[in-house]
Amino acid sequence: QFLNSPLLDQPISLRPDKKQTVWQYGTGTIDSVTGKVSFSPLPFFDGHRWRDKKRTASQPYLDATGGRPGNERAVVRRFTAPEDGLYLFKGRVNLRLNSERGDGISIHVISSRQGDLRNYAARDKEERIRIEKIEVKQGEQIDFVVASKQDNRFDTYHWPLSLIHI
Numbered sequence: 771q772f773l774n775s776p777l778l779d780q781p782i783s784l785r786p787d788k789k790q791t792v793w794q795y796g797t798g799t800i801d802s803v804t805g806k807v808s809f810s811p812l813p814f815f816d817g818h819r820w821r822d823k824k825r826t827a828s829q830p831y832l833d834a835t836g837g838r839p840g841n842e843r844a845v846v847r848r849f850t851a852p853e854d855g856l857y858l859f860k861g862r863v864n865l866r867l868n869s870e871r872g873d874g875i876s877i878h879v880i881s882s883r884q885g886d887l888r889n890y891a892a893r894d895k896e897e898r899i900r901i902e903k904i905e906v907k908q909g910e911q912i913d914f915v916v917a918s919k920q921d922n923r924f925d926t927y928h929w930p931l932s933l934i935h936i
Contacts, residue, residue: 792852795820795832797843800878800915805885807913809846828922836928837916839875844917849933851906856936859912860900863892863929872924875916882911892927899929903936 796811812820812832821831830840832847839845851857863877874893879901880886887904890897906912918925 792850794848794850796846796848797830797840798846798913798915799844800880800917805880806882807846807880807915809848809913810843830922835930836926838926839916839918839922841918841922844915846916847914847931849912849914851908851910851912853908853935855906856903857906857912858900858902858934858936859904859914859931860898861929861931863890863897863899863916863927865892865925865927873919873921875918875925875927878913878915878917880913880915881906882913883907884910887912 794809794811796809798807798809800807812822812830814821814823819831819833819837822829828841829838830843830845831837832845837845859879863875865872865875872893874891877888877890877892877897877899878886879888879899881904883906884904887901888899890899914929914931916927916929
């Protein structure tokens, strides 16, 4: 049954002309006391990526398979569970060209109900991320948060996510 389970609406299937209920793309911060994620949707889709309408050199953005955090704001892919069940999340994070010149990124996977699920750091290597068989309730949000460390120069990353409802 597991192998026959269809993948849920993956980020690559995003259609800006359709109301998205499972995946949202935005920026945010993690409250250091509560661990909760503040989330603001990125307001503009240019046909390739979600971003702020006004372009700047250090602008955060998200595309179908990755993105770049901002200096002040992390980028957040938010999954809202359409139904109760067991879910499997997996993917590989790679920093892109010139990543050895940057200071790396921090990666957090945070549930609105269960709190911090995983933390990772990546600099000039691949980081495997796998969260197996997590019980999720309908409406629960799982935030995939990527933040820069000191600054976001050379912090462009590739992280296609796979999500399977078991």
